[in-house]
Amino acid sequence: MILLEPHNYIIQTTLIDKFAKPSSLDVQFVDFDGVRFHMTNGDRKTVLLLSMHIRCWDELVRYGAMDVLRREYSSLLRTHAEPEYNVTLEIDLENAPAEGEARDNFIHSISLLKRNALAAPFELAFTTQKQLEAGGGQGELMQMHYRDEEVIYVQAAQDRVTIIFSTVFREETDRIYGKLFLQEFVDARRLPTIQNAPQVLFTNREPPLEIRHVPGLRDSEDIGYVTFVLFPRHFTNPTIAAGTISHIQLFRDYLHYHIKCSKAYMHSRMRFRVSEFQKVLNRAKTEIATTDRKTASSAMDSRRQLIGPQHASCVLRDFAPCFAASYAPPPASLITTLFKFCCPRALAAMFVPASLLAHVLLFSLRWVPSVARTVSVSIPLTAPTSAPSVPGSLISFSIEQDRWTDWIGTGSRNDYWFNLLSNLKDITGETPRIRIGADSEDHTDFSKTVKYSEAIFPASNPTTPYPEATNVTVGSAYYQLASQLPSGTQVTWGVNFGTDNLTAAYLETQAIVSAFTSSAVKSAGVTLESIEIGNEADLYKNNGHRNSSFNIQNYVNQWTTFAQNVTATANAALGSKVALWGASFAGSSHSATSGFSPQSAIQDGLLKSSAGAQIKTISQHHYEGSFCSGSNGLLQDLMLKSHTRGNLSSFSPDISAVQEQGLQYVLGETNSYSCHGAPGVSNVAGTALWGLDYALYATQIGVARVHFHEGIGYKYNFFQPVTLTRSILDGSTLPTPLAPHIQPLYYAAIVAGEAIGNTGSAKAVELSISNSQVAGYAFFEGSALKRALFINFQSYVGGTRGSVHITPTFSGGSKSEMTVKRLAIPLANATSGVTWGGQTYETSDGKVSGSVHTTKVSELCIGRIRFGIRGSTIAHIYDFSMIPDLWQKAFSSQCMLPGFCWDVLAHVEIRQAVSDQDGSRRKLSA
Template identity: 65%
Template sequence: MFLLAPFVLAAYGVVVFALDVSVPVSAPSKAPTVSPALVSFSIEQDRWLDWAGSTSRNEFAYNAFNNLKEITGTPPWIRIGADSEDHTNFNPRIQFSQTKFPAETATVPYPEASNITVGDGFYSAVAHLPPGTHVIWGVNFGQANLTAAYLETRSIVKAFDSPAVREAGITLDFIEIGNEADLYINNGARNSSWNIQQYVAQWTTFAANVSAAAGINADSRVKFVGAAFAESTRTTSGFSPQSAFKAGLLDSPSGAQVKLISQHHYSGSFCSGSGGLLQNLMTKATIRSNLSSFSPDITATHAKGLSYFLGETNSYSCHGAPGVSNTAGAALWALDYALYSSQIGVERTHFHEGIGYKYNLIQPATLNRSILDGSPLSTPLAPHIQPAYYSAIIVAEALGDSGSTQVYEISVNNTRIAGYAFYEGGSLQRAVFINSLAFLKGATSRSSTHLLLSFTDGSAFATMTIKRLKIGYADDTSGVTWGGQTYETSDAKVSGDLDVQVAPVSAGVDIAETEVVLLTFGS
């Protein structure tokens, strides 16, 4: 693989580089089989009913989730909980929910609730998700109230036992006890002596009570998520999966039902109002170093026979950075981030969503305040998708509907271009290439790289279909198209005529700055 000298298209004044890329025709032995729900979602619990709908479903959110199911045959998994999980209590006299919010700020225009009290209707709204959805639900651990966790669990189980939910095949797969317990000293939920040993001891007590309420045992469908920490020491001290295992997390009867370890991860922080640079977020090397740092945790988790997933993740914590998390460039970041995670042993990536969060893939409710600084909007903003949503669509199309697609990162000798190959039945079907060089507003020349494809361990393909994610500028917040079509519609359903090209594989393919191409290979 080598880089050829650049040349200039005189008619356009665009510098074009040529790059040889070799793609295996047969799936390499280390190519993992990847879940069709690789891109899934985490929903902030306080505004769950805005997502699901209370007496009737939220059609916009339903369509946005169901689009992915229509492509892969599998809906995204939904985790419901997060910060407000540890501020939730149950009251049978409340139909849906009563919620108290702190004052909004310019940094956090849509804050999480400080208190939420829910009734049975809150949980039964799960019936409004697409049929076949797998659900993870969190219960309150932060307030150290066993009764709250027990009552919430009973109501959750009741909801999933209802005829509407059972007929739709919507299942409760995991219960999560507490959100980011490693931060409990910081947020006042525990005192300064709080440590991993105390976490395991208290978690074990809660898990025994939750197990009794939910009937969790060796034969039950419902199991436990373990950890769900905000950070990790990646060692056997402090808060990490390794430390939790060492302290006995898996040793009790309830602990033996932990089958999934959750890690929360953001690429940066906007909590103090310091913004990030869009190019930094998109950069190929940064994505890999951010994720690969969890390799010790993933290895330790797999050694216990457990699965590992990013149960809450997104670009910048505290709901995202303005002009970064809500832009088209974030779609390229999310695409590379999700696909690369599959290469290091991450089962799913649950992108965190709230109402009005800057990093949302989906904005499912009408907004009256700016997501950037909280200022009043002269015209309310109707439900809409944000550019990062296209990453979920592209991942779904690349994985297809086989349910057993293998994914392999292609070695690309370029610091800005990433590539992934997709295999069904061990044979190459598709490839995705991502050019993460940010083409920003004000730039006058947009470079392009010409990829010259060759194939190893098998015969070459004659033709390929090329589908492009077209973006004006990396810092645009709308106007993105995928194969000539848009999801920026009033109902989240795709609109427009499909625009793809069929070309000889021998001709190669151009990929511009801030662009994605999906290649589907023919005979």
């Protein structure tokens, strides 16, 4: 169980910040019980006013709340509260206690404002019970209507104080969980160590005897009553009494919090069970039969052929360096026997030492039982007509805007992040597009008195070490920081729709267009691509932004009202019509007649207004899984080829509906696991394979761009742009600060960029590969094949490293030589040590380091090309070329053992794997 704290964390952290640095402040927030708070400045920055409005204030005053508050806050309590609030404290920072324990206690006391107000009826009941001990009888039944339809009843008697909570269970499952939860209280009291705990009773629908006479009680199945019976031992001692009051107030929140947690846990477990069952069913499928390669001996039995001078030259030139020092010379008799056996005419034609050829042959025979499978892949030499265009900015980014100033830098530019973005621009010729907004977009207000931003963050916790801000106030300079992005960057910026505050959206829009029409931003070559109005409106009815009846028609109507205001403001300032992003939903019903989806929004008139006509892009948010409940995802699941295709293909109806309107469809916010990623999954090297395949497959179903979501300290980031002091895995304090660094997923953007190229005319098509662990894509410029990518999803976390051999055939022609560049991953669950063609981006400045290592692969020996890919590895092939026809004829397949040279090539990879495990990592060429 998790104990909830009685103090208000926002009040506490705000006071700590303002003591450290007094500044302008105007913050309003609401807690779980609907209690409203307002923190603002008094007549100067060093004076803070804290106001509170609580629903049951008049009842609390009757029971002595003002006496309690005068006792706790004395001179801080203002005679007249702020309008629309019940009580106001005036805090003079200059006259507060000095730093140290006294100040900490002072801040903590103020953060207990709500607790102290609610303490009044409990203190009165404890006092009344003491008075009744001698004469008997009962005290007044005190009632606090502190929530809609929910009440706290407190009554003193001669030997006890009874506290009754009436609570509403919105769902039948909540009532069942609540009953089980409360039964645990009953069972726990049987333990010898806690038999002094209060007695707890629970009744459903029927109110306890103490309150049956109260008028207006609801007779409904969704009402439950929880009764606590406190005896003098629970409150006679003042210290114990204070603790009892603090804990008992929180019981209702405590109960419902754990009900929600339990439901989330059960849901995640059910999803896990279903996933495991699906794996069992998938394993039950009939596998495609594979034919093992013939061994060299059987091949020689069937085909004893001549090894000519050209083949000897091939072996000498391409393979001798690999094996010359590997084996002792075999006996001459063995050489003669071998060559007479397999090639009767060979010795007469040789012009290289037979011993060298014997070395190679022996090596081939030794390694025939290879661990690798062969996968044949047909690659078209010209682009199919269905091949979609792929932009250089395919992999773009979505930035959580609460810490935008950390990403970009205020006093000076954040050169580390700038360099990482510039790397991608250097490769593709196009800067990744940046969307700034997300969850904190709907918690943002604008103030002219703020320069950059002021944010309030909830407490860190193991599931969410770096939570989003609950309130962000920004000023004009906040948006002007876009001038520090790389030249050519196109930005989409979000404005607040969640709080239903049209003024906030207007002021933010005004500041955005003012920034992007300023000389600083224009001269930097940074442009405003679009404005996004609201983030994940389909969740508003669940997160408190709208009521529970909020539907797609409400969304369209309200969005249109906001959009008319936003576009009128932006169009006038820009001198042209600003483009808008529409939808930006967290999920989709994939239906035009129900739920939230692009289809239903279009059906209900999203595009029909003048503002709606300015929508150029429909944005969809999607995560492969969720870590919001704290249950972990599996790396093996994320790296499943079928998992990615199944998840993304479900959006095909949405994409078709959007494209029919002439609009582009983007994944405006996406990544591996929602709620910032899963530890040991989202932050490890295997995600580079997933991220690359995820983005490329998205293009095949019509997605124009993929914006991977990033936030300071998020586990699924491509990069961590600032120094971190807390662990991204569990929020614990790091022994030493962690400098800015990339995470393995960054290599997905690097590899994708090189595959797409920098011409701006790239097209891509997924290759048909029957192997469930291998994916491949071909890339074309104009209509000509230029590059191809192959991904081996076999998850390697130690032990024997599997591999596959790719044998490409080229439909419409042939290629005889190509270059292979590999993404080398030490382990799928490694968090560092990844290299791309021998180079690394794990540097202090974010720039690439090291020399490029590639391998030339040709068909010189057998009239075909073959190359290997080890588990958890990516191979990028390019520089296709032909060899002269003379050589093609000379290297007829009649002159060589089938598969001979390529067994040797596979063995180079095996030797390299052994070498890697020994730590030597020396380059072996073939």
